[in-house]
Amino acid sequence: MTLLQKRLIILLVVIIVAAVLGRLVVRAFSQSIGGWHAVWRKFPMSKSKQRKRRVMWGFIYVVVFLTAFLASVVMKMTADPFHGKYTVKWDESVGTVYADLSYGEGAANKFDLYVPADSSRDSYGLAVYLHAGGFTTGDKQDDQAMLQWLCSKGYVAAGINYTLRDEAHPEASVYSQSVEIRDSIPHVIAEAEKLGYKVDKMAISGGSAGGTLALLYAYRDAEQSPVPVKMVFEAVGPASFHHEDWKNYGLDQNTEAAANLFSVMSGNAITEEMITSGSYDEQVKDISADMWVNENTVPTVCAYGAQDKVCPFDSVKHLVNALEANDVPHEYFELTHSGHALQNDNKLYAAYMDAVEDYLARYIPVK
Numbered sequence: 014m015t016l017l018q019k020r021l022i023i024l025l026v027v028i029i030v031a032a033v034l035g036r037l038v039v040r041a042f043s044q045s046i047g048g049w050h051a052v053w054r055k056f057p058m059s060k061s062k063q064r065k066r067r068v069m070w071g072f073i074y075v076v077v078f079l080t081a082f083l084a085s086v087v088m089k090m091t092a093d094p095f096h097g098k099y100t101v102k103w104d105e106s107v108g109t110v111y112a113d114l115s116y117g118e119g120a121a122n123k124f125d126l127y128v129p130a131d132s133s134r135d136s137y138g139l140a141v142y143l144h145a146g147g148f149t150t151g152d153k154q155d156d157q158a159m160l161q162w163l164c165s166k167g168y169v170a171a172g173i174n175y176t177l178r179d180e181a182h183p184e185a186s187v188y189s190q191s192v193e194i195r196d197s198i199p200h201v202i203a204e205a206e207k208l209g210y211k212v213d214k215m216a217i218s219g220g221s222a223g224g225t226l227a228l229l230y231a232y233r234d235a236e237q238s239p240v241p242v243k244m245v246f247e248a249v250g251p252a253s254f255h256h257e258d259w260k261n262y263g264l265d266q267n268t269e270a271a272a273n274l275f276s277v278m279s280g281n282a283i284t285e286e287m288i289t290s291g292s293y294d295e296q297v298k299d300i301s302a303d304m305w306v307n308e309n310t311v312p313t314v315c316a317y318g319a320q321d322k323v324c325p326f327d328s329v330k331h332l333v334n335a336l337e338a339n340d341v342p343h344e345y346f347e348l349t350h351s352g353h354a355l356q357n358d359n360k361l362y363a364a365y366m367d368a369v370e371d372y373l374a375r376y377i378p379v380k
Contacts, residue, residue, distance in 0.1 A: 258331075
């Protein structure tokens with residue numbers, strides 16, 4: 014679903030809600046004080062009618078408030094804090110997209126490849142962006158605007174799907190998804206070169222679940238990449254799995270729940286005793302980006318919301334501490350008033366995107 018489609022759906026919901034509330038007000042008004050306008054000049058208003066009038070105005074105030082509130086929500090969700098800076102009018106003069114290319118046998122093993130209109134350069138940087146969705150939902154199509162922007166900058170861009178954990182795939186885990194991403198990159202590069210775009214370096218990125226997978230590829234799997242990984246940027250991706258940090262889900266208080274959730278996410282059996290004794294690091298290492306940071310880790314740009322209830326904010330400190338301890342070039346943005354959508358700190362969000370643009374130009378320059 015495109016951003017425009019999402020905005021239209023939200024607007025339609027607001028219109029429907031406002032219409033329903035308006036109808037309720039009219040009905041309440043007609044039932045409670047119907048006929049009053051015809052007699053108000055002749056007879057003084059009774060206390061009962063005064064109460065009914067107050068009820069009517071109460072309904073009106075509620076409708077006005079809710080309509081204004083819903084309108085503000087729509088404006089918040091659909092407004093572009095960047096004023097079009099990262100939006101592209103996509104057409105053949107910018108690039109071409111090749112959709113649903115295969116990289117494996119799974120139904121979800123597909124990727125979209127965006128190639129610049131200018132195919133005359135000797136080499137190109139690859140910019141991968143991985144979709145969000147809590148490891149259970151989402152699609153590469155969700156990031157169309159980001160991928161178009163990256164392509165417009167002169168990069169070969171790729172959005173990659175991975176097998177989601179759902180009823181049809183209860184065996185899927187963060188680890189299995191990270192392996193799929195690792196295995197997809199050679200196919201992405203081979204397809205680009207088949208189209209005449211030689212790739213000699215890359216950046217990987219994503220949001221939320223996609224941010225986690227991007228970090229894992231950049232930190233854990235970079236040595237297996239067909240081309241050098243030069244940088245990673247991501248937002249709100251869980252980067253560490255220490256149960257005491259996952260207070261949002263009550264894992265600091267419930268060791269059984271922690272063992273169950275981390276077992277599902279890692280694909281490894283983790284017992285309650287392991288959680289209690291703190292001896293489960295090896296079981297979660299393959300999905301914990303912070304455990305793979307060293308002095309050779311690629312430059313990183315990341316952003317997190319201090320009010321995030323989806324990606325536990327306390328888990329961020331392990332990533333930041335690891336980057337600082339190993340002197341990894343990085344930019345960390347803490348959006349104080351924002352949750353998972355990074356929605357309430359536009360200046361900081363803009364600074365994050367400016368840093369992304371700066372790192373792209375610095376580490377995978379378009380020549």
